[in-house]
Amino acid sequence: MSVKIKNSSTGNKLTTFLVFIVLTSFALLPACKQTAVIPADPHQMVVSTHPAASKVGFDILKEGGNAFDAAIAVQFALAVVYPRAGNIGGGGFAVFHEANGRNGALDFREVAPISAFPKLYYEEENRVNYQASLIGSYAVGVPGTVDGMWKMHVKKGKLDWRQLIQPAINLAEKGVILTEQEAAHMNEYSRIIDSVSISPTVFGTKHWKAGDLFIQTDLANTLKLIRDNGREGFYDGPTADKLIRTIKIRHGIMRKNDLQRYTSVWRDALKGYYKDYTIITMPPPSAGGVMLLQMLFGADFLNIDKKGFNSTDYLHYLIEIQRRTYADRAEFFGDPDFNFVPVDKLLSPLFLEKKYKDIGPLATPSSAINPSTKVSIESFETTHFSVVDRWGNAVAITTTLNGNYGSKLVADGAGFLLNNEMNDFTIEIGKANQFGMVGGKMNEIVGGKRMLSNMTPTIIMKDKDLYAVLGTPGGSTIPTVVMQAAMNIMAFNMSMQAAVSAPKIHSQWMPDEVYYDQSLSPAVVDSLKKLGHIMKYTPLGKLNCIKRLPDGTLQGGTDTLKSDGSIMGD
Numbered sequence: 001m002s003v004k005i006k007n008s009s010t011g012n013k014l015t016t017f018l019v020f021i022v023l024t025s026f027a028l029l030p031a032c033k034q035t036a037v038i039p040a041d042p043h044q045m046v047v048s049t050h051p052a053a054s055k056v057g058f059d060i061l062k063e064g065g066n067a068f069d070a071a072i073a074v075q076f077a078l079a080v081v082y083p084r085a086g087n088i089g090g091g092g093f094a095v096f097h098e099a100n101g102r103n104g105a106l107d108f109r110e111v112a113p114i115s116a117f118p119k120l121y122y123e124e125e126n127r128v129n130y131q132a133s134l135i136g137s138y139a140v141g142v143p144g145t146v147d148g149m150w151k152m153h154v155k156k157g158k159l160d161w162r163q164l165i166q167p168a169i170n171l172a173e174k175g176v177i178l179t180e181q182e183a184a185h186m187n188e189y190s191r192i193i194d195s196v197s198i199s200p201t202v203f204g205t206k207h208w209k210a211g212d213l214f215i216q217t218d219l220a221n222t223l224k225l226i227r228d229n230g231r232e233g234f235y236d237g238p239t240a241d242k243l244i245r246t247i248k249i250r251h252g253i254m255r256k257n258d259l260q261r262y263t264s265v266w267r268d269a270l271k272g273y274y275k276d277y278t279i280i281t282m283p284p285p286s287a288g289g290v291m292l293l294q295m296l297f298g299a300d301f302l303n304i305d306k307k308g309f310n311s312t313d314y315l316h317y318l319i320e321i322q323r324r325t326y327a328d329r330a331e332f333f334g335d336p337d338f339n340f341v342p343v344d345k346l347l348s349p350l351f352l353e354k355k356y357k358d359i360g361p362l363a364t365p366s367s368a369i370n371p372s373t374k375v376s377i378e379s380f381e382t383t384h385f386s387v388v389d390r391w392g393n394a395v396a397i398t399t400t401l402n403g404n405y406g407s408k409l410v411a412d413g414a415g416f417l418l419n420n421e422m423n424d425f426t427i428e429i430g431k432a433n434q435f436g437m438v439g440g441k442m443n444e445i446v447g448g449k450r451m452l453s454n455m456t457p458t459i460i461m462k463d464k465d466l467y468a469v470l471g472t473p474g475g476s477t478i479p480t481v482v483m484q485a486a487m488n489i490m491a492f493n494m495s496m497q498a499a500v501s502a503p504k505i506h507s508q509w510m511p512d513e514v515y516y517d518q519s520l521s522p523a524v525v526d527s528l529k530k531l532g533h534i535m536k537y538t539p540l541g542k543l544n545c546i547k548r549l550p551d552g553t554l555q556g557g558t559d560t561l562k563s564d565g566s567i568m569g570d
């Protein structure tokens with residue numbers, strides 16, 4: 001290993017499942033969740049889903065770090081304090097805006113192991129083992145997070161790499177005080193984690209309660225290797241050995257050369273417009289950014305903001321725009337390094353006007369919309385965080401293990417959970433997987449290929465100035481939730497917190513249902529039913545966002561109902 005450490009200044013079942021997950025989460029809510037350190041006029045801010053992670057990022061900003069430094073530190077801290085989604089064994093996307101006017105994206109999405117193939121989960125010609133794409137070694141994509149963070153540090157960072165990783169090591173070594181939510185989640189999942197993993201894990205050591213100190217010694221040691229050796233501390237040496245040993249003992253297909261050849265990719269951010277605003281968002285292999293821009297086009301084209309915020313009329317048109325947008329997802333999207341994704345066509349006014357122009361006053365049954373394939377809703381186990389520094393650099397990162405605690409497989413002796421991102425590929429061509437997702441050919445499994453995503457980290461500019469940093473978890477609901485948060489600030493001039501807290505709706509074409517937040521007015525829900533929409537209650541989004549006011553001060557917005565979301569700024 002030789003790495004230089006930088007020291008310089010550089011349908012029904014589905015709904016039941018979903019409601020169960022969500023209601024379980026609600027039942028576990030702590031009495032007091034939000035931690036905020038926000039004086040009157042903050043000019044630098046971190047908003048994440050955990051107070052300890054926000055504090056780590058905020059401290060880095062105070063120590064003179066830029067938004068990239070803070071984002072790296074938050075990513076590693078979340079791997080310790082929010083292990084169900086924060087990760088070093090997963091992947092994600094970053095979208096950024098720099099004070100010098102440049103925008104960009106970093107794709108640190110997982111890839112399929114090189115020996116994977118389209119029918120990886122077929123046991124026989126007509127028998128597919130779906131479970132294997134969700135739980136255990138076969139579900140694991142080659143992790144991208146550490147490579148992504150290292151690349152970001154080398155190109156955009158200001159502080160020493162060690163300084164960015166040390167706070168996460170401290171949290172793992174000295175322990176983090178569990179919130180009620182974290183304790184409850186660990187109790188719920190520790191048994192399956194222990195049964196999938198090779199040795200008893202730290203998650204299963206006791207029955208956890210709020211206030212317990214959660215110490216992760218193995219993870220601390222792995223983080224030390226990453227601190228001291230950079231990228232190679234994960235993809236080579238003892239960490240790689242432990243990861244691959246775990247996979248081999250569990251008969252998986254990932255090998256050391258998969259780790260060695262993994263590389264995150266700088267991509268041009270996708271750019272679009274809504275009225276006076278410029279939207280900078282994630283390109284493929286996420287479908288999220290394109291769908292966000294498509295929906296904003298539809299909203300502008302049909303002037304739905306004139307119908308009044310969350311009125312029946314507004315929501316009806318929004319639902320119709322959403323279902324037409326999602327109907328195209330599986331046909332057109334896949335890894336752009338393996339397939340041609342016709343982004344220009346998908347965003348061309350001609351294509352979009354045709355798509356949205358026939359929207360009328362009544363619900364269109366989804367079956368009447370000509371589609372290719374279906375998508376699904378997933379549980380809320382990804383996480384998004386937003387950072388703005390005092391110089392005006394902004395970073396939006398959505399990062400994930402995919403499911404709650406990913407594949408449930410812990411890299412033995414290394415203390416971190418491995419993702420189950422392989423389930424985001426088409427598992428069985430033409431058929432829905434257990435979450436209702438029907439995969440298309442564009443997203444079939446190929447060794448080295450990235451699986452399709454919905455994650456939509458997004459930055460909005462107004463008159464060349466930074467205006468907002470947005471993002472949320474929520475699987476297939478991510479693009480619609482980000483779109484509504486964006487509409488709330490752009491079209492309805494809401495504060496960031498109001499935009500985050502406002503009730504949202506989600507239609508994804510199939511199943512032919514509309515999901516709505518509990519706080520949506522019952523009268524509006526009834527009126528939408530009368531128009532022919534099949535309405536189902538499901539909480540939507542766990543947004544962590546920042547809005548910048550014209551005088552340069554920042555507003556944070558976080559989900560205080562469903563998470564321990566935390567805004568820190570000064």
Ligand code: DON
Nearest residue numbers: 380381382453454473474475
């Ligand atoms: O990349 C994706 O779209 C999914 N793996 C994200 C999963 C997710 O958001 C789950 N819950 N919030």
